[in-house]
Amino acid sequence: MKIAILADIHGNFEALKAVSVDMVRFAVDCVVCLGDNIGYGPEPDEVVTFIRKKGYESVLGNHEFALKDPRGRRWLNFQAAENNKRTAELLSEENLQYLTRLPSFLQYENGYFVHGFPRDSVFRYLQKQNDARVMQLFEEHDESIFFVGHSHELQLVFVEGGTVVRSELKKGRISFNSDKKYIVNCGSVGQPRDGNKNAKYVLWDSEAFEIEVRSVPYSVQKTVDKIKKRGFPDVYGLRL
Numbered sequence: 673m674k675i676a677i678l679a680d681i682h683g684n685f686e687a688l689k690a691v692s693v694d695m696v697r698f699a700v701d702c703v704v705c706l707g708d709n710i711g712y713g714p715e716p717d718e719v720v721t722f723i724r725k726k727g728y729e730s731v732l733g734n735h736e737f738a739l740k741d742p743r744g745r746r747w748l749n750f751q752a753a754e755n756n757k758r759t760a761e762l763l764s765e766e767n768l769q770y771l772t773r774l775p776s777f778l779q780y781e782n783g784y785f786v787h788g789f790p791r792d793s794v795f796r797y798l799q800k801q802n803d804a805r806v807m808q809l810f811e812e813h814d815e816s817i818f819f820v821g822h823s824h825e826l827q828l829v830f831v832e833g834g835t836v837v838r839s840e841l842k843k844g845r846i847s848f849n850s851d852k853k854y855i856v857n858c859g860s861v862g863q864p865r866d867g868n869k870n871a872k873y874v875l876w877d878s879e880a881f882e883i884e885v886r887s888v889p890y891s892v893q894k895t896v897d898k899i900k901k902r903g904f905p906d907v908y909g910l911r912l
Contacts, residue, residue: 673781674698677858677874679706679821680733681723683713683759684862684912686898687871688722690890691861698875704778706821706858707733707787707794710771711752712908713862714898716759720767732774733787734794734822735759740772747795751905758904781878784815788822797823798857803836810853816881817854819874824860826872826885847882856883862895863911 676695681688695703705728710716723730738744738756745753760768776792778785789796790809798820806829809818826841830852841856848854859872866872870887877883896909 673702673878674700675780675783675876675878676700676703677706677785677819677856677876678703678728678861679787679819679858679873680708680824680860680863681705681710681713681719682708682735682860682862683710683716683719684871684895685713685715685718685722686892686895687862687888687890688719690888691871691873691886692722692726694886694888695873695875700875702780703728704780704785704819705730706785706819707731707774708735708821709733710739710759710763711735712755712904712911714895714902714904717763717767720763720771724767724770729778730774731778731785731787732776732794736771736774737794739763739768751907755904755908758902779815782814782816783876783878784813784818786818786820789820790818794822798827798829798855799823799825806836806855807831809855815853816850817848817856817876819856819858819876821858821860823857824863824865825857826859826866827855827857829855829857841885843885843887845882845884847880850881859885865911869912 875884899909
């Protein structure tokens with residue numbers, strides 16, 4: 673089974689459309705979004721409508737959590753919390769209900785999909801989990817591979833010789849050892865923070881047990897212009 677994994681789209685419809693076109697050539701069987709489909713970006717409703725129309729699966733992110741639970745906004749910084757309120761106003765009632773009912777995790781083909789850190793956290797960053805927590809995850813779960821988002825960075829985590837290894841992921845294909853377990857931080861479609869403006873997503877071939885990191889160019893300026901037109905903070909455009 674070939675699964676496309678899209679993390680942190682963040683209301684960037686231009687980036688999502690570019691990724692959707694790119695994945696057509698790979699004839700994927702399923703698309704899984706790792707949450708934070710909304711937030712920061714200027715077109716949250718368009719993004720969610722597209723995801724639903726295409727039949728993409730999705731898990732809950734912290735920005736979706738904040739739509740339904742006041743605690744979620746308190747745990748965002750002030751600017752992000754205010755943006756979450758504005759985002760809620762831009763969503764249709766149908767899309768708002770859809771987002772607040774998303775599951776906290778999904779499982780496919782011996783793979784585990786979550787926004788933050790397994791089992792079901794939408795707030796914990798992979799980078800902030802110590803080695804003991806990573807080892808515990810691998811020991812307590814049967815899945816061979818875990819896909820996470822939240823940090824907007826690409827990273828691969830695994831155990832080698834009893835030591836937790838954390839390495840940067842680059843564009844291209846990586847084959848895995850079937851005897852090991854891995855955590856893949858899938859970067860971001862709509863707001864990457866790896867110094868490269870392209871939209872990032874990951875293809876997973878469960879039978880070959882390999883991934884491919886895709887880096888897709890899109891019209892960043894169009895998104896920046898839409899952010900300004902919405903009256904959103906300039907920093908959201910500068911981040912792109």
